[in-house]
Amino acid sequence: MKRSPLSIALLAAICIAVLAAGPFLLPPFYVRVGQLMLYSAGLGLAWSILGGFAGYASFGHAAFIGVGAFTAGLVENSAAGLGPLWLLPLGLIAGGGACAVLSAVVAYPILRLRGTFFAIAMLGVSHVCAELTNNVDFFQGSLGLNFPPIAPASADPADFFYWLYLAAGLVVLFIAWWIRHSRFGAGLLSIREDEDTARMLGVPTERYKRLAFVTSAVLTGLLGVIYAHSLGYITTDSVYRDDTNLSLIVYSLLGGMGTLFGPVIGAFLLVFVTQVILARLLDFHLFATGLLLVLLVLAAPGGVVGVVRSLRRRRDKLAGAE
Amino acid sequence: MSLVLQTVADGLVLGGIYALAAVGFSLIFGVMHVINLSHGVLVLIGAYLALVLSNSLGVDPLLVLPLVMIVLFGMGYCYQRFLIQRTISGPPLASMLLTFGIALMLQNAMIWVFSPDMKNITPSYAFDSFKIAGLTFDAVRVSALAASLVLLSCLALLLKFSHLGRLIRATAQQTLAAQLCGVNVRHVYALTFAVSAAFAGAAGIVIGVILPFSPADESLWTLNAFVVVVLGGVGSPAGALLGGLLLGVVNTLTAQYVGPSFPNVTMFLMLVLLLLVRPHGLLGNAFSASR
Numbered sequence: 109m110k111r112s113p114l115s116i117a118l119l120a121a122i123c124i125a126v127l128a129a130g131p132f133l134l135p136p137f138y139v140r141v142g143q144l145m146l147y148s149a150g151l152g153l154a155w156s157i158l159g160g161f162a163g164y165a166s167f168g169h170a171a172f173i174g175v176g177a178f179t180a181g182l183v184e185n186s187a188a189g190l191g192p193l194w195l196l197p198l199g200l201i202a203g204g205g206a207c208a209v210l211s212a213v214v215a216y217p218i219l220r221l222r223g224t225f226f227a228i229a230m231l232g233v234s235h236v237c238a239e240l241t242n243n244v245d246f247f248q249g250s251l252g253l254n255f256p257p258i259a260p261a262s263a264d265p266a267d268f269f270y271w272l273y274l275a276a277g278l279v280v281l282f283i284a285w286w287i288r289h290s291r292f293g294a295g296l297l298s299i300r301e302d303e304d305t306a307r308m309l310g311v312p313t314e315r316y317k318r319l320a321f322v323t324s325a326v327l328t329g330l331l332g333v334i335y336a337h338s339l340g341y342i343t344t345d346s347v348y349r350d351d352t353n354l355s356l357i358v359y360s361l362l363g364g365m366g367t368l369f370g371p372v373i374g375a376f377l378l379v380f381v382t383q384v385i386l387a388r389l390l391d392f393h394l395f396a397t398g399l400l401l402v403l404l405v406l407a408a409p410g411g412v413v414g415v416v417r418s419l420r421r422r423r424d425k426l427a428g429a430e
Numbered sequence: 431m432s433l434v435l436q437t438v439a440d441g442l443v444l445g446g447i448y449a450l451a452a453v454g455f456s457l458i459f460g461v462m463h464v465i466n467l468s469h470g471v472l473v474l475i476g477a478y479l480a481l482v483l484s485n486s487l488g489v490d491p492l493l494v495l496p497l498v499m500i501v502l503f504g505m506g507y508c509y510q511r512f513l514i515q516r517t518i519s520g521p522p523l524a525s526m527l528l529t530f531g532i533a534l535m536l537q538n539a540m541i542w543v544f545s546p547d548m549k550n551i552t553p554s555y556a557f558d559s560f561k562i563a564g565l566t567f568d569a570v571r572v573s574a575l576a577a578s579l580v581l582l583s584c585l586a587l588l589l590k591f592s593h594l595g596r597l598i599r600a601t602a603q604q605t606l607a608a609q610l611c612g613v614n615v616r617h618v619y620a621l622t623f624a625v626s627a628a629f630a631g632a633a634g635i636v637i638g639v640i641l642p643f644s645p646a647d648e649s650l651w652t653l654n655a656f657v658v659v660v661l662g663g664v665g666s667p668a669g670a671l672l673g674g675l676l677l678g679v680v681n682t683l684t685a686q687y688v689g690p691s692f693p694n695v696t697m698f699l700m701l702v703l704l705l706l707v708r709p710h711g712l713l714g715n716a717f718s719a720s721r
Contacts, residue, residue, distance in 0.1 A: 165523055217706050223522050224465045228656055229705060232698035243691045350649070354530065361527065394538035401531030405524050406516055 127274055131267035139266050145379045146273035147335060151352070152359035152371030153280045154327035157287060158320045159357070160366040163300030164219070168230030169328050169356050171237045174348040175210055176203035176329025177336035178241055181253035192258045199333050207329030208322055210237075215318045222303075231353060238348035249344035255337050269338040276334055280327050281372070287323070288368050296320055300366065362404060364413025373412050436565050437686045438679055443571045445678020446671070447640065450578035451633035451651055452658035453585060453670040454626030460665020461602040461622045462518060464525045468533035470651035472627050475536070476502060476634025477643050478544055481551050491551045492577055495635055499628040506627025511620040518619070533648060540645040551638040574636040581632055585625070586667040598622050602665065657701050 130142050151169070159165040180199030187198060218229050241249035259268040287293040295316045298306040307313045336342045355378065360366070363374030378400075386396050408415055455469045479498045484491040513532070517524040559568045589595040600608040601618045609615050637643060637651075654677065662673025680700060681693040688696070 217702060221705055224526060225660075225705060227523075227526070228465075228660075229702055231653075232701055236695050236698050239691065239695050243689070357523070357527065361523075391542070392538070394534045394541075398531040398534030398536075398538065401527055401534070402513070405528040405531065406513075409520060409524060 124274075124278065128271065130274075131264075131270050136266060139270055141379065141383050143266070143270050143273050143338065144383060145376050146270070146277045147331060148355065148359065148375035148379050149372040150273065150277040150280045150331045151328060151356055152363075152375045153277070153284045154324050154331065155356040156360050156366070156371045157284055157296075157327070158324040160360050160371065161288065161293060161296040161300065162317060162320050163366070164222075164317065164321070165227050165357060166230040166324075167227040167353050167357070168232070168234030169324070170348050170350070170352040171230070171234035172207045172211065172325045172328040173332030173335065173352065174234075174237055174241060174344070176207050176332035177342055177347045178247055178249065178253065179203045179206035180333040181255055181336060181342065182247070184256060185253065188256065192256065192260075195256055196258045196333075196337065199337070200330055203329050203333040204326045207325045211322045211325030212318070215321045219314070219317045219321060234348060234350075234353060238344050241348070242344040252341055252343040253336075254341050255339070257340070258337055265338075269334070272334055272338075276331055280331070281368075283323070283327065285368060287320075292316060292319070297366075358401065358404075360411070361409075362411050364411035364417075367411075367413045370411055370413045377412070432565070433686070437682050439565050439567070441679035441682035442675055443567070443575045443678070444682060445675035446575040446578045447633070447636055447674070448654055448658050448677050449662075449671040449674025450581055450629065450636060452655035452662075452674055453582060453667050454629040454633075455652075455655035456659040456662075456665055456667075456670045457585075457598075457626045457629075458623060459659060461598055462619055463522065464514060464518065465522070465529070465656070466514075466626070467526055467530040467652055468536065468648075469529075469626075469630055469655050470648035470653075471533045471536045471540075472502060472506070472630035473634040473637065473651045474540065474643060474645065474648050475505075476631030477551070477638035478540065478549070478634075479631065480635040480638055481549060484551060490553055491635055491639055492553070492573065495577070495632055498631045498635060502631035503624045503628040507620045507624040509627070510623030511616065514623065515616060515619065533652070537645050537648055544645065546645055548642040548644045549638075550642045551635075553639060568640075571640050574640050578633070578636050581629065582667045582671055585629060588625075589667070594621060594625075598625075657697055660701055661704055 127146075131139050134142060151173075155166065155169050180203035183202040184195050184199045187195070190198065214233055218226065218233070221229050238249075241247045243249075257265070259265040287296070295306070295311045295313070298309075298311055299313050299317060303313055332347060336347065339346060358378060359371045359374035361374065362370075362378055363372065364370030381400070382393070382397065386393055389396065404411075410418070451473055454472070455466055458464050458466050458469075476498050479501060480491045480494055483494040483497060487494065509532075514525055514528060517528050553570060559566055561567070589598060597608075597613055597618050598621070600611070601613060601615055601622075605615055608618075634643075658670055658673035658677050660673070661676055662671070663669030677697065680696055684693045684696045
């Protein structure tokens with residue numbers, strides 16, 4: 109089923125316009141929910157470059173959110189004389205850079221592990237980063253870090269961060285789309301399907317994996333920097349969160365593992381369910397999340413995209429039979 | 431000098447208990463390659479059951495151990511047969527997420543039933559201690575260690591000599607071949623899980639006697655089990671014992687000489703290092719090819 113590039117561009121433009129108009133149409137509570145949806149979708153996509161495309165499911169991406177946020181905070185606080193316009197770019201560069209260095213160093217040992225070992229080792233990385241941030245005084249993890257306000261005076265901060273998340277999400281989506289359709293992306297998919305065969309056929313698996321890991325980490329870190337700014341004040345516990353570690357997997361699983369739009373759909377759905385539908389049932393929150401996971405794994409292992417695809421295939425088969 | 435020895439001795443006692451808490455996890459991982467993220471919940475269910483039973487029957491917590499093990503054996507069998515079995519042929523992530531979902535649900539249920547507060551099982555000899563060669567040992571800790579060593583040996587004997595043990599080992603080595611020889615693989619998987627759950631419950635009692643526990647601890651015990659298994663090697667009680675003792679000693683030494691908030695950092699650094707140097711754990715694989 110091929111559509112013309114023009115109609116795709118038009119469809120994309122309409123979607124972006126509708127999303128960008130959100131703050132004008134929605135009540136304040138839903139602007140917050142929208143922020144969280146866009147942020148989660150961005151994180152899900154960044155995770156998916158490594159976990160979805162290359163099949164290296166990480167259970168510790170909160171490490172990069174935390175490292176990005178804390179590096180940006182420390183750098184911005186030491187450069188407090190600058191105007192608010194310069195602070196965010198500075199923080200993004202510092203946070204992204206720190207994530208790039210950390211991930212490039214960690215990649216060497218950790219990408220030698222596969223499957224569940226990789227997942228749990230990443231959880232270890234996340235816990236080690238969190239404990240070091242908490243216990244080494246220099247990082248001020250237990251005390252907390254303040255972020256200077258960066259929203260321009262003319263805009264409501266909630267709206268401003270909504271648009272910032274939207275822009276960041278679109279950048280991540282574009283990068284993920286570009287990777288998916290490049291030779292690099294094809295290499296990652298071949299690693300997911302069968303790493304040893306891919307290497308035998310001449311795919312530079314080590315280099316591709318490392319590159320995907322660093323890309324994913326840097327994008328996650330950048331989103332972490334924005335997240336920290338939107339919170340205004342962070343401690344170790346507010347950025348290194350185990351439920352983030354888990355959610356990133358669930359987004360892809362819910363939407364469709366390894367697909368481009370799977371994590372976006374998954375993030376939108378899950379944030380809507382947990383923030384809007386379950387918001388009044390705090391006592392049941394863990395239980396409901398657990399139940400959702402169980403039902404998902406048992407009933408729809410291919411996620412939303414998987415269900416849609418199998419429906420479409422069935423329809424095509426019916427059409428072919430006639 | 432005596433401080434070092436005392437720290438090491440404490441670590442060994444703690445390590446014996448880690449080993450018992452991890453052995454079931456190791457068994458499941460070795461036989462069916464499932465990472466059971468609800469293992470910590472099974473441990474806590476054992477602890478809470480022992481608390482309720484020993485209070486209502488008025489007996490020593492270690493005496494209700496067989497009862498708790500029987501209950502968890504049944505639970506484990508049904509859990510594997512009706513839920514996890516459905517994900518075994520899928521990707522490894524599927525069973526991991528399923529067990530994580532179950533862990534969340536059970537954790538929430540435990541909060542409803544037992545409240546989120548810390549609980550403690552206190553036997554009559556809780557505050558007794560004795561000295562050997564200048565080192566102090568708590569009576570509770572030593573009896574807990576003894577119980578865990580006895581149970582670990584029982585499991586090792588079961589796996590080595592019993593009919594069920596042979597079935598489990600055969601299924602782990604060559605699932606298809608075992609199936610061709612007439613082994614009901616699903617039944618064996620469920621029995622393996624049942625044995626593992628029973629040992630998790632037993633570990634829960636031993637833990638409950640020496641440490642306070644709350645529903646939020648489940649992830650800690652799952653993680654500990656994972657680390658122990660990776661350190662020691664998958665699938666064998668001996669590997670679990672070695673990994674557990676190592677983890678216990680490293681934990682107490684770090685807490686004593688580096689700082690009380692650093693055991694997790696050293697634990698994970700050790701884990702990652704070991705995965706790089708010896709990816710199969712110190713004792714290698716007991717009876718199954720690694721992935």
